[in-house]
Amino acid sequence: MTAISTKHPNLGGFSMDMHKATLINPPPAPPVPAPVFPWVVIIPPGVPIGELLLGKFTIGRVHTGLCFSDTLHGNDKGMLIPHIATWAIPPIETITVMLGSSTKHFMPSFGVQEKATMGAINIGQSGPIAISAPPGMMMVQQCQDAAGVGFVLPIGTVFCMPTTRFVGFTLADLAAGFIGMAGDALAAAIGSKIGDFITGSRFFSRVAGRIAPALARRLGASEAVATKVLEGILGATLGHINNALQNWTGSPDTEQGKARRRMLTDVGIVTAPAGVGAAFGEMGNQVGNPPPGQVGRRPNIWE
Secondary structure (H helix, E strand, O other), X not given: OEEEEOEEOOOOEXXXXXXXXXXXXXXXXXXXXXXXXXXXXXXXXXXXXXHHHHOOEOOOOXXXXXXXXXXXXXXXXXXXXXXXXXXXXXXHHHHHXXXXXXXXXXXXXXXXXEEOOEOOOOOOOEEEEEEEEOOOEXXXXXXXXXXXXXXXXXXXXEEOOOOOXXXXXXXXXXXXXXHHHHHHHHHHHHHHHHHHHHHOOHHHHHHHHHHHHHHHHHHOOOHHHHHHHHHHHHHXXXXXXXXXXHHHOOOOOOHHHHHHHHHHHHHHHHHOHHHHHHHHHHHHHHHHOOOOOOOOOEOOOOO
16 A cells, blocks of 8 residues: 655644533533533644654654654644633633644554654654655644543544655554554543542642642632632643653664663553553554565665
8 A cells, every 4th residue: 555745734624523511510510521512613724732742753853854853653733722612611611622632643664764854852863754644644643531531532634735755654653653543542531530530539629729820810719610720731641641652662663762762661551651651652562563674664664
């Protein structure tokens, strides 16, 4: 099979994500979970704030130039992707959802690997290039949550700049992409439950009890709303820390990357969702990387 390399920046895209509504009035009585509603997501082109942290692209390289670089597998636009609710909600709800947003390119071509020059967590890491369908569009995985559990689904669509650079795309690449996405989904689910545990702890109650009144005055809202805002900020922070740790271990071809993955796999499976993501990422790398000497393989050609 053939695909095209995904140029950066893309031309934008869209999605329909599902997220719970926590600030509705009146709130449902426990143990009834908060209702879930669809959000229209406008995926912007260019470099949103989150992509500067969690992105993986090659801007500034000689072979790609300043404006039309390559997007690498795992490039995440990160936080503050515009979400538009399909029902009336307080504006603060939109902000908390956008803080935890994620849009990730999850389909790789391991036959062509390059070195990231942008994305604070990923600068200097080598990895497979992200692919798109020849018409210039591709699915991306989007953040979701329902019944208090976070996960990801490949329901976003982005449009890419046309290019004549074709790259190989094998069944191994396809399997590696879905393995990585499964790891992201499992890590998000574990992370969301860790967040629930923390927000239900006495420590969080004490901290929120001190901060919520002042935040409520700033927002002109009730202390209950301010506490929900704090919970949303904590959840988004934990999610992005997990993504950063997963990306930090994401280089598939260096001893340093392997050592980082072993560390998070050994420790993190028990103590943090990042370890689960790292373990699945390693499995994806093992599946996707062609054997040395395979015809058509071009590893790290731009280093």
